[in-house]
């Protein structure tokens with residue numbers, strides 16, 4: 422059997438079962454953005470790990486090393502944020518091809534250190550090896566969370582509003598700029614920066630963690646089309662997403678027009694935006710949105726609704742049903 426027949430998530434499901442049973446009391450393992458381990462009487466440890474592989478996640482010759490150092494940590498901080506937690510400690514494992522220069526690595530660590538200091542995360546260890554193939558970076562991050570504030574993928578309820586904390590499709594637009602080697606104007610530069618230097622919504626995640634009206638949450642790493650399915654699967658529900666409501670930046674709208682991109686497709690299916698996708702009790706929605714806007718000076722945008730139709734994902738545009746041309750990112754899917 423080929424991995425392509427299973428896909429990334431089919432593969433994880435294939436081995437996960439035995440590792441999810443007989444866990445110590447209160448421990449949650451495979452299946453959410455982080456593992457959850459009881460810590461003190463009313464707090465839990467969160468643990469997550471994410472890997473970036475040259476030529477899969479980044480092109481070494483076209484990625485500033487400082488940005489890659491930042492991004493390697495940011496994608497992990499985003500998983501802690503997705504639970505509502507506060508990141509605390511990190512471990513870095515790195516496999517380095519002989520051709521990589523020390524100055525390149527110095528710049529990588531400057532990026533990593535800058536973000537770690539900004540988020541008050543301390544690097545406590547890791548591992549270093551040579552790599553006969555690509556550069557491989559794996560970071561694991563630990564975090565803390567009051568147990569009552571944990572936001573699981575399994576907590577969505579029919580009728581909940583589906584919201585996002587930021588604009589969608591920018592990182593995907595940036596990838597197009599990079600791969601198509603487009604002429605750089607202001608918009609292209611903005612999108613490329615969103616691809617190279619995603620901002621994990623750490624403050625937003627903690628704030629949303631404190632809101633009882635927020636039910637399920639995850640971070641958008643593979644595009645909402647892929648990521649909403651994780652909530653649907655774990656919460657045994659469906660969703661309706663209105664494509665017209667997906668928030669898009671002025672830079673993406675301008676660049677899409679200039680380069681004939683399908684902006685809606687990019688917003689729904691391209692990954693790496695690393696903002697948060699969450700479901701909110703409908704009767705509290707207005708109050709949560711107003712408080713979010715007051716706290717972060719940005720909107721918390723409603724893009725759809727959770728339904729009781731298990732695993733049914735419907736797209737609409739201004740209330741008319743539509744089909745998506747592509748789907749969110751999954752490793753092995755096009756192998």
Ligand code: ADP
Pocket residue numbers: 433450451452453454455456470471500642
């Ligand atoms: P995320 O994108 O939030 O990092 P993924 O979708 O990559 O999460 O993974 C889904 C779940 O499967 C997570 O709980 C993750 O820890 C787990 N997982 C993925 N790969 C492996 C692996 N090789 N071994 C054990 N668990 C894994």
Ligand code: MG
Pocket residue numbers: 454499500503639640641642
């Ligand atoms: Mg995640």
